[in-house]
Amino acid sequence: MNSPSSDRSPTKELSDSQPADEAPAADLGFAPVSNGVDFLKSAVDHLLTSHDARSLKYGVLHLQAAIEVLVKVRLQREGWEQVFSKPGLAKLHDFERGDFHSVSLRDAFTRLEELTEIKLTSTKAALTCLASERNKLLHFGSTSDHEVVKTFAGRALDALSAFIVDHMVPGAPPDETEALEEAQHLIRHALAEIVIVTEARLTRLAPELDAWPGIVIHCPGCTQLAWTFDPNDETSCLFCGRGWGQEYGWEIAPLYAENILGESRHEAAQGKSGWSISMCPKCDEEAFVDVATRRDPNSFLTSACFQCGFVADGELGSCGDCGRTILDPEGIWCPGCWSYRMAKD
Numbered sequence: 636m637n638s639p640s641s642d643r644s645p646t647k648e649l650s651d652s653q654p655a656d657e658a659p660a661a662d663l664g665f666a667p668v669s670n671g672v673d674f675l676k677s678a679v680d681h682l683l684t685s686h687d688a689r690s691l692k693y694g695v696l697h698l699q700a701a702i703e704v705l706v707k708v709r710l711q712r713e714g715w716e717q718v719f720s721k722p723g724l725a726k727l728h729d730f731e732r733g734d735f736h737s738v739s740l741r742d743a744f745t746r747l748e749e750l751t752e753i754k755l756t757s758t759k760a761a762l763t764c765l766a767s768e769r770n771k772l773l774h775f776g777s778t779s780d781h782e783v784v785k786t787f788a789g790r791a792l793d794a795l796s797a798f799i800v801d802h803m804v805p806g807a808p809p810d811e812t813e814a815l816e817e818a819q820h821l822i823r824h825a826l827a828e829i830v831i832v833t834e835a836r837l838t839r840l841a842p843e844l845d846a847w848p849g850i851v852i853h854c855p856g857c858t859q860l861a862w863t864f865d866p867n868d869e870t871s872c873l874f875c876g877r878g879w880g881q882e883y884g885w886e887i888a889p890l891y892a893e894n895i896l897g898e899s900r901h902e903a904a905q906g907k908s909g910w911s912i913s914m915c916p917k918c919d920e921e922a923f924v925d926v927a928t929r930r931d932p933n934s935f936l937t938s939a940c941f942q943c944g945f946v947a948d949g950e951l952g953s954c955g956d957c958g959r960t961i962l963d964p965e966g967i968w969c970p971g972c973w974s975y976r977m978a979k980d
């Protein structure tokens with residue numbers, strides 16, 4: 636599982652010599668699973684020991700490398716050729732020498748889903764959430780806030796832990812067991828620290844969030860309950876600082892459904908799962924979502940349109956003909972179906 640981009644071991648001064656724009660790849664000198672755990676260890680060390688941008692950068696890069704290696708270790712159980720970018724051209728000789736282009740993380744997820752019964756929708760979202768933070772760290776050389784980066788890392792670690800428990804530990808070959816236990820230990824240790832960092836930030840933001848006149852909802856980026864939603868204007872998440880422009884509401888809504896509600900548009904399209912986005916009764920855009928709010932974090936009784944900012948607290952109706960949401964709870968048909976019927980009569 637080598638890639639041409641790097642042949643370095645994480646234990647050797649990797650942070651000084653790693654090409655800055657790529658996640659490091661697995662090293663020949665390690666069995667893959669222990670290589671993944673080695674990257675994980677390096678990631679946790681970098682993330683926990685320092686706040687400086689450089690440490691965070693390598694913490695994020697090595698965490699991505701760990702995720703990539705471990706996902707491929709799991710994929711390899713479905714056949715050694717699966718970890719090649721082109722399984723059809725895979726040669727055992729190349730595999731044994733570790734000399735091949737390996738599958739991308741995205742394709743590894745797709746193959747796992749196709750070859751097994753595993754559903755990875757929310758795992759994929761959480762394990763790839765680091766990408767934007769990574770890019771910020773790489774391109775600007777500094778981070779706006781170490782707490783934000785650590786929170787993103789915490790989300791990825793949490794998902795990685797679930798992936799290990801659910802999909803790697805069952806049926807693990809004996810030579811992987813010890814490394815997987817060590818990975819779990821490392822993640823637990825890191826998460827305990829990161830939770831404290833995240834909580835501290837939320838506590839500091841609490842007065843501002845409490846004072847917000849509108850609703851505060853989950854941020855589709857960092858997943859914290861800290862997006863101060865404004866019906867009339869673009870607003871941002873107070874936790875991670877990401878701005879959510881209303882002109883892109885139709886793009887933000889699916890992000891919310893996937894990252895916060897754990898839904899998959901792909902599966903919904905195949906009729907395998909629900910999809911909580913509907914057409915807004917005010918602006919007709921597909922950006923109307925059921926949201927949990929800071930005041931009522933455990934139920935999704937409020938609906939908000941990420942495009943026009945319309946917010947409704949319960950009490951909406953649905954069209955008896957086409958089923959779309961309508962403003963009048965007592966209403967029978969939506970405006971479209973009304974006019975259709977009028978034209979027909």
Ligand SMILES: [Zn+2]
Pocket residue numbers: 854855856857858859861872873874875876877
């Ligand atoms: Zn955020």
Ligand SMILES: [Zn+2]
Pocket residue numbers: 915916917918919920922940941942943944945
């Ligand atoms: Zn709308």
Ligand SMILES: [Zn+2]
Pocket residue numbers: 954955956957958959968969970971972973
């Ligand atoms: Zn209708």
